[in-house]
Amino acid sequence: MNATTRRSVRWLAPAAAVVVALLLWQLVTAGGLFRADQFPTMFDTVQALGKAVATPAYWMSIGSTLQAWFLGMVIASALAITIGSALAFNDFAFRSAASVIEIFKAIPAIAILPLVILVLGSTLPMKVFLITFGVFWPLVIQVIYGVRSMDPIVLDTAKALGVGGLRRFVTITIPSASPYIATGLRIASASALILAVVSELVGGAAGIGRNILQAQNGGSSAYPVMYAYILTAGLLGIVLTGAFFLLERNVMHWHESQRNIRSNAEGALR
Amino acid sequence: MSQTILPEVVPERADGPSIGETTDLLVTPRGRSRGTVVRNVLIAVWLPIVLLAAWWFLSASSTSPFFPPLSRILEEWWNQWVIGDAKFQLSSSLRNLLLGYAGGALIGVVFGTLLWRFPPVRRVSNPIIYFLYVLPAPALLPAMIALFGIGELRQIALISFGAIWPTLLNTLDGMRGIDQVKFDTARAMKLSPVRILFSLVLPGAGPQIAAGLRASLQTSIILMVVTEMVAAKQGIGYFILQAQTVFAVTTMWTGILTLAIIGTVANYVFVLVERIVLRWYYRSRALGNS
DSSP: OOHHHHHHHHHHHHHHHHHHHHHHHHHHHHTTSSOTTTSOOHHHHHHHHHHHHTSHHHHHHHHHHHHHHHHHHHHHHHHHHHHHHHHHTOHHHHHHHHHHHHHHHHSOGGGGHHHHHHHHOSSHHHHHHHHHHHHHHHHHHHHHHHHHTSOHHHHHHHHHTTOOHHHHIIIIIHHHHHHHHHHHHHHHHHHHHHHHHHHHHTTOOSSHHHHHHHHHHTOGGGHHHHHHHHHHHHHHHHHHHHHHHHHHHHHTTTSHHHHHHHHHHHHHHO | OOOOSSOOOOOSOSSSSOHHHHTOTTOOOOOSSHHHHHHHHHHHHHHHHHHHHHHHHHHHTOOOSSSOOHHHHHHHHIIIIIISSTHHHHHHHHHHHHHHHHHHHHHHHHHHHHHHHOHHHHHHHHHHHHHHHHSOGGGGHHHHHHHHTTSHHHHHHHHHHHHHHHHHHHHHHHHHTSOHHHHHHHHHTTOOHHHHIIIIIHHHHHHHHHHHHHHHHHHHHHHHHHHHHSSOSSSHHHHHHHHHHTTOHHHHHHHHHHHHHHHHHHHHHHHHHHHHHTHHHHHHHHHHHO
């Protein structure tokens, strides 16, 4: 087998699997294993998705979910990077804050959702606050670990060369910690999407989650629409997680850890 | 060069420590003398105590409807959760959590092992598993209502579903990371496949399976609360949301407090069990570091 056929097989087999899975879905639902009020057929769902894609309401719901996701991610990562690196540089501060961070990380963010709804209403700030709260704690731990894993020789060299202050932070600290931060961001992105959907589902804010619930309330005739939005949520997950995965691989290609991963992958093929 | 189709799923671990390791901020190297131990404990607890005291005194004269005095919250917590009936909400929540998590974790480990054993299946099913992994599980809640009705079965089913993927992917990844030389050795020693599975594969992937199980536990707790907040009649999530609906803010705070305690305790129990089960791993790592 030459390289081209091998690559096309690599592409074809999973694509075929997706098609088979979709056909199986159709077969199982149309065959009567599930009733229409339990699980809609694949054709109906795809049709509903096609219809929904043409409406502005569909894109607006994706827009509101993405907007909350984006704002929450930006605020949480800005806070986590500044607070995390400040804590990492001082051993006393780090060990004092560690217990507080652990406690807050263990609180499921959803617990405070009813409180946040009460204070802020079913609004965008409510979603953004919930996402920021849920994503900040795991992220700040990644930042602390990243900064603390920095090679002390690199830091000493920077000091000896007289690189200090903000410049050292931007050119030395952040790049050294970046693999940890990138991993933290990828995990955070998935949690942020979950929290966005939950805040729409429970909190009634505009977005994909609310549309899923509305379709469910609309009775079994609206179930294809519900599954169309569920598929949309999954596709959104693929796009966001995939983007952070590529960021990790391509932006970090210079970093030692990524070089190791690549050489391991090559070694495994031998 | 490995050319992946979709980004091959990398679980909560890329470079450096896995999630199970990164999250243990509290685990500090053991102090040799008693003085060091006391100092370490003091450093760890002074800030939480100061923050609690600040909350107590700053909220003492609070008239805000949303942030009642901490003293009143604690008093109400005692009345609701120790004297009152609220603790019965806990039993249904914890039962769903336990059944759902155990089911999902078991499915995750078993199917993760099967996928590791059969690479063609893995390659073919990769996009589907990837889709199910990144699909935000709460989005499936209304669908679960349609499938299973509004009973507890749908709650357990959704918790299980969400718990499968982190465990499955970490199991798979951990097993793929085992050194090939070890398999050659096992073959040379003519170990049976069952023996290889239990004395080489599962222990070898153990630390990473544990990391996956921990991520699954966090997902399960979130899903437990979400399922109780939509179309449920009992459980701690229902309790909190119900209190919010009737604007009983102090009661709602007691629910939040209880949920925080559940999350923290679950986390610590997990770490404790992990430390015992993976004793050999932590010991060898400590040796390697010294």
